[in-house]
Amino acid sequence: MTLTKDQLLAMQDQYVLKTYSRDTIMTRGEGSYLWDIDGKRYLDFAMGISVCNLGHCHPAVTKAICEQAAKLVHVSNLYQNENQPQLAKIIAEASFGGKVFFANSGAEANEGLIKFARKWGSRNGGRYEIICMNNSFHGRTLATLAATGRSKYRDGFQPDVQGFVFADFNDLDSIRAKIGPKTVAVLIEPVQGEGGIIPADKAFMTALRQLCDEHQLLLLLDEVQCGMGRTGKYFAYQHYGFAPDGMSMAKALGNGLPMGAFTVQQKYHDVLPPGTHASTFGGTALACAAGIAVFQTIAHEKLLDNVQAMSDYFFGELRALQAKYPVIKTVRGIGLMVGADVGDKQAAILAGCRELGLLALPAGEGILRMLPPLNVSKGQIDDACAILDKVLARL
Numbered sequence: 001m002t003l004t005k006d007q008l009l010a011m012q013d014q015y016v017l018k019t020y021s022r023d024t025i026m027t028r029g030e031g032s033y034l035w036d037i038d039g040k041r042y043l044d045f046a047m048g049i050s051v052c053n054l055g056h057c058h059p060a061v062t063k064a065i066c067e068q069a070a071k072l073v074h075v076s077n078l079y080q081n082e083n084q085p086q087l088a089k090i091i092a093e094a095s096f097g098g099k100v101f102f103a104n105s106g107a108e109a110n111e112g113l114i115k116f117a118r119k120w121g122s123r124n125g126g127r128y129e130i131i132c133m134n135n136s137f138h139g140r141t142l143a144t145l146a147a148t149g150r151s152k153y154r155d156g157f158q159p160d161v162q163g164f165v166f167a168d169f170n171d172l173d174s175i176r177a178k179i180g181p182k183t184v185a186v187l188i189e190p191v192q193g194e195g196g197i198i199p200a201d202k203a204f205m206t207a208l209r210q211l212c213d214e215h216q217l218l219l220l221l222d223e224v225q226c227g228m229g230r231t232g233k234y235f236a237y238q239h240y241g242f243a244p245d246g247m248s249m250a251k252a253l254g255n256g257l258p259m260g261a262f263t264v265q266q267k268y269h270d271v272l273p274p275g276t277h278a279s280t281f282g283g284t285a286l287a288c289a290a291g292i293a294v295f296q297t298i299a300h301e302k303l304l305d306n307v308q309a310m311s312d313y314f315f316g317e318l319r320a321l322q323a324k325y326p327v328i329k330t331v332r333g334i335g336l337m338v339g340a341d342v343g344d345k346q347a348a349i350l351a352g353c354r355e356l357g358l359l360a361l362p363a364g365e366g367i368l369r370m371l372p373p374l375n376v377s378k379g380q381i382d383d384a385c386a387i388l389d390k391v392l393a394r395l
């Protein structure tokens, strides 16, 4: 039975909690494009919030999912499946050779990383406090909310989970001032995503690594949004020349199949022994089949090179628009994680783009966020910039 648009909207209205102010119904995706229920086509520079990084319904991922779905979907982690160790090895080889725990979402991956830090701290001086950054975002579960440095997300959900303190991003002195006898770790996004596409300075991150070493603190990175090739490296920390103690990832890991993971250095292999942490759905045969296909595709299609090339081109075009339209105050970001500060014109620009067939995202205060797929073409960037040009011209 095919339902009409009005029937679907009415059903959604009646039966789904309105925790989102949702846009129209999307029915089909292919590569960089999405189609809504009215048949309108959009150039998608939102990509499900940096989830479908290979484009919608990438054939290699679709094939892997379909084949695995017909063979074995789930056995729980009481048994092993064939795909989980293979994906863990791929993640280790693409990062710092650590060990991996599989989860289902970004929040759950961060939650695991927080538990890992507390478990380690419980054996290393009874420490549990984690220094987090103002303006950060780590998820919507109670602990990841408590770690999130934007209080509006916490309003009404108090009491907050304890053990999190806040310092300023890109400000080492501010972090140093928060270190106390109970401090166990620093948790930070290498590029703040929801906060407004703000990359951490390399000098700051290098000094932060040293600070953590001096005080025996774990350096934990949230790469849920900036990982998986988004910045032109598999993981954003690889721009710095050192590795963290632990790192979370999620969004693009399954190109749309829900999955998350965190990985820690091999030396921490015994911090979470059997029974201390678990997830029924974590690392299913199906999700891991998608994850393997994602990494294989990034390598096979040399997408990290494309990110670098298209990033240079996109930033060049955006700076030209900035020169033409003073409403764009700054253009910033790294790789294909792109932000433009447009202040109070954010909503108007997003709506204008949408009307002309370009999907982008808000972030932070007044930031226009664009997250094109890693295989975006020059022509698609031209199309996006032409739409932006039109929208800015008629503001």
Ligand SMILES: *Cc1c(COP(=O)(O)O)cnc(C)c1O
Pocket: 104, 105, 106, 107, 108, 110, 137, 138, 139, 140, 189, 193, 194, 222, 223, 224, 225, 226, 250, 251
């Ligand atoms: C999206 C995001 C999360 C939360 O991921 P979910 O899958 O929505 O739980 C956590 N951290 C960062 C940096 C994110 O961008």
